[in-house]
Amino acid sequence: MLDIISILFVLFGLGFLLASIKPTYSICKDIEHKGWCALFVLILAFILGYVFFLIVLILNPVSIVELGLSAILAGGGAFVVIIIQLSLHSITTIKNDAAMRYFESRHDALTKLPNRLCFTEQLAKAITVSKPFAVVMVDLNRFKEVNDTLGHAVGDKLLVQIGQRLQNSLEEPNILSRFGGDEFALILHDVDEETCLHETKKLMDSLEDSFVIEENLLVIDMSIGIALFPNDGINGDVLLKNADIAMYLAKQNKQHFVLYDSTKDTLSPKRLNIISKIQNALNHDEFELYFQPIVDPKNLTLRGFESLIRWPQPDGSMISPGEFIPLIEQSRFIGKVTRWVIRHSIQRIHAWNQGKLRLNISVNLSATDILDKELVPYIKKCLETHPVSPDLLCFEITESAIMLDVDRAKHVIDDLFSMGITIALDDFGTGYSSLSLLRELPAQIIKIDQSFVMQITTNTGDYAIVKSMVELCHRLGKKVVAEGVESLEVLEKLNAVGCDFVQGYYCSKPLSYDDASSWLSLYKERGNKVTELGYKPHFI
Ligand code: C2E
Ligand code: CA
Ligand code: CA
Secondary structure: OHHHHHHHHHHHHHHHHHHHHHHHHHHHHHOOOHHHHHHHHHHHHHHHHHHHHHHHHHHOOOOHHHHHHHHHHHHHHHHHHHHHHHHHHHHHHHHHHHHHHHHHHHEOOOOOOEOHHHHHHHHHHHHHHOOOEEEEEEEEOOHHHHHHHHOHHHHHHHHHHHHHHHHHOOOOOOEEEEEEOOEEEEEEEOOOHHHHHHHHHHHHHHOOOOEEEOOEEEOOOEEEEEEEEOOOOOOHHHHHHHHHHHHHHHHHOOOOEEEOOOOOOOOHHHHHHHHHHHHHHHHOOOOEEEEEEEEEOOOOEEEEEEEEEEEEOOOOOEEOHHHHHHHHOOOOHHHHHHHHHHHHHHHHHHHHOOOOOOOEEEEEEOHHHHHOOOHHHHHHHHHHHOOOOHHHEEEEEEHHHHHHOHHHHHHHHHHHHHOOOEEEEEEEOOOOOOHHHHHHOOOOEEEEOHHHHOOOOOOHHHHHHHHHHHHHHHHOOOEEEEOOOOOHHHHHHHHHOOOOEEOOOOOEOOEOHHHHHHHHHHHHHOOOOOOOOOOOOOEO
């Protein structure tokens, strides 16, 4: 009896040891650590030991001591198999977690498509293969309206479905990636111009049928920009930038797609040079803000300042915004520069208004800023960090920027307006906007362009236009700022026609922060008057 029980014990132990061979082997393969290999060899040695002991038990009468020993061997086998199984389980969980985290770091959480990081890696690989391919930037048109009117949940579902449709229209090994927001990017492998256009057509067709989301029937189209390797760039950054430029051109010209064309992009080498320097300038805080006073001509009190960006150069010169802003307007950098200006303007006005002053600050927005959906949330965040009453913040938007996409501009303007922020229509009179735009836009301020103001004392036509504009704006409940006021005569004439505010070299040129602070001290010293005697300017 004793021998049967002992043999069974050892057989169990042996079974357990044999059962631990496979998991131990797979751990050894996965984790190249000497310890696990030693354990594997040990288990094999134990198996031999168990077999030897089994033979001893079969051939000899079994004592009570051997029975105990057999029981211990059975327990030992069970112990080994449990430990190995638990280790395997933990190792698999850790490995799965790591794989998931790796996936998440390289994929978009919403659509599960590759993200920008993953995309740029694939782009770098495609370049090393050296076969022609295309980089395609896709931006959805009017997606913001879906988010605004139907909510983010519907917007998210729409993005997922769009991602799926675009993906389904692609053939392996082409890559679709979501860059964020409503922006997608693709690599189309092994294509020339003709096949690329064929693939682009397939992408557009995939969005032709409407989407049904929570009983909403949604039609969505997109603007596509295409850059071809190697003709339009031989490195990833340049290809992405050029596809981006082409995409903006498509948006601007209301075309479905645009192939990058370096001959049309005449400023390209200069633009690329500026763009490469801009990133550095942003990283090293090279920009400076200048401030130009905006003054009430009736009582010479200061309404506030317009922030104007400057880019000092190592040789002491300054690049004016008129030079570099248009160059970067079709690139993503404009958004970064605008954010820099907004952040610093709010900081400055916050600092100045710590005393009793209630100064306004006006910030210029570029045409493409109005297409930037993340801008309004960014402004909200800045106002939280530096609490400034939103009505002291004014955004100046030019007529021509609004005309680029009136509906989109209205949305952004409505968002800003509902936050209590003031809106000014800049350079008024130089664009082609209609009077209905003036009526519909919630812009509280109209800035008459300096080209109408400068000769107001000598040119009767200009005088008539300015006078009528002021009357019209007042009837619509809007205030008027006249720009480019360079002399006392012009200022007096503007005051006589009821212009609410003036801005120009006569009151002051744009000032650095330190100069503006001294200007303000002087202003306060003189009893909150821009000048002490008459209209004598202080800083010309
Ligand atoms: P703007 O918004 O019309 O700004 C007024 C421009 O007129 C400024 O030129 C200012 O220095 C100039 N100015 C002011 N008073 C007078 C005057 O009495 N006589 C003359 N001749 N000029 C006067 P600035 O600073 O060179 O800016 C040029 C343009 O660049 C601005 O025109 C604006 O469109 C753009 N800009 C400036 N800063 C920014 C910025 O931070 N962001 C964006 N997006 N654009 C900016
Ligand atoms: Ca302006
Ligand atoms: Ca202006």
